[in-house]
Amino acid sequence: MKKTVTSLLGVVLIAAACSKDSSLDQAEYSDNPLFYFSGSVNGLPINIQAGKDGYAMYTNYYLKDSVLHMESLLAIDTPSYREAFKIDIHGGETSGTIVNASYSTSLINGPIALADASGFPRRPHVYDYIFTSDSLNGDIPLQWTTPNGSHYGDSCNYLEVNALSQQSFKVEMQSAGPLSCTPLVAHTILTQGDCKGEIHILKSTNSVLIAEARSRVGLIKSIQWSVNDQNVGTGLTLSYDVLGFSPGYRLKAKIVFESGCIETIEKVILAGSPQCDINLNYQKLPHRDYNPHNLGTVSVTYFDANGKEYNSHYAYNTGHFSIEAIANYNESMSSSTPVTNNHKRYSFSGDLVLKSSDGSSVQLDNIFGIFAVQHPD
Structure with a gap:
């Protein structure tokens, strides 16, 4: 998983491989991307930002059941995540290999259906x-x-x-x-x-x-x-x-x-x-439409202060999620490393009810933020 941290000086630290344990190099972005999450959890405000209080932005993509998954995680690098948020964007079509997986059918502006464990995600609006x-x-x-x-x-x-x-x-x-x-x-x-x-x-x-x-x-x-x-x-x-x-x-x-x-x-x-x-x-x-692979949907996960996990991927879930804007940015690992262009940043908004495996739930209201996302070239 790739790690991206923004500092107050606009310096971005990027791991050289998709692992949180990889060594870090420095690079500068002219557009100074800022990654953060804000909103309320059960009525209590929360504001976290990469580069502050140990938080970093992690990105990853992989193929599961022939569906591309692009994960963005804002968390402190600890063995168990606490007060962390993860967004998993599902590809809009099935693919046999990660090389052939397309991200353009799912990473789009506008409302996105929440992945639903019933196989019947609701169509937004x-x-x-x-x-x-x-x-x-x-x-x-x-x-x-x-x-x-x-x-x-x-x-x-x-x-x-x-x-x-x-x-x-x-x-x-x-x-x-x-x-x-x-x-x-x-x-x-x-x-x-x-x-x-x-x-x-x-x-x-x-x-x-x-x-x-x-x-x-x-x-x-x-x-x-x-x-x-x-x-x-x-x-x-x-x-x-x-x-x-x-x-x-x-x-x-x-x-x-x-x-x-x-x-x-x-x-x-x-x-x-x-x-x-x-x-x-x-x-x-x-x-709701029959969509057993949850193609073109999104899952949102929250880890509370004790590391307990809540997510939106349950049957007949409640809430809405929307990508407000998408922007390109390139990662220049160092002067001797070629520029990579398989990252984007996106802003999002939503209101959701998340549930844990024991049936308890949390309410996310007026969430907004900017995350990075990594995708196949």
Whole structure:
């Protein structure tokens, strides 16, 4: 494993071979790379840097089960690592030999899936939505409409929604049986948000409408009510004189949550009993692909102050990881040694839950850093 240490003077010490015990030579970099890790572990801040307090950056690559692994380790050189971090980037394709292994399919800017022991890593920023009816009175046939079409049934799935390319979408659930007081309900959902609301019709006559907004997920900050696109009130409860509106008018509630998430809910209103009010509910699940070799993924490991190891490579793991930027740099071992160019440095960010073999876990929040990575030429 190759060792790289940055000092305050910008001098980098590099081992002559992939072993922590190798003798060291000196070289200078004009761009003065700095390798560090910052963030919090279970709410406690942590900031470590190569070249300070005995920390160094170690890099290594190898082939395992025909998959290229490129490891970056920020640690103190001791028999057992303590308060150390390791990032293992997995190659994006299988290879028979290390010579033919390609790093370019995995070392890329953007979000990277976490390697998952189940063989089903989640695809970053992609979700599956499962919609179901809620508070139905009797067996009422339902018609669902999403951006990918419409169908009849008790539930509806909208799969592989990419939150980066599709910031919001609309789903409608409509009564296909006898008309009720709300024959249609629609939700406009922000895919990057984690909030969920609903509106209930408390009274619906030819002259008066009373409705109430409630939260399922998140704290409500404000609500703007409208009837047929006319603003009619704010607050959790709406009481409004609907004389002059023909039955079948559209009630809309724009619900803003404390987190900044926004959900817009619409209902078509007819005169009737609140018992015929219909609502929908949904689950937002991370989309997972079958990838038994965990190609193009990443594993993150943390060693605590006692040397206990926690990592992200467990079944159906939680969190996200992203490479923010990649830069080239060359290693000039000495004036008599040729310059090598099989290293890069990269910045990263993420939030993860790591687990140990005994099932205990640690929470990494707002992590950020710059690591070196070694790859085949």
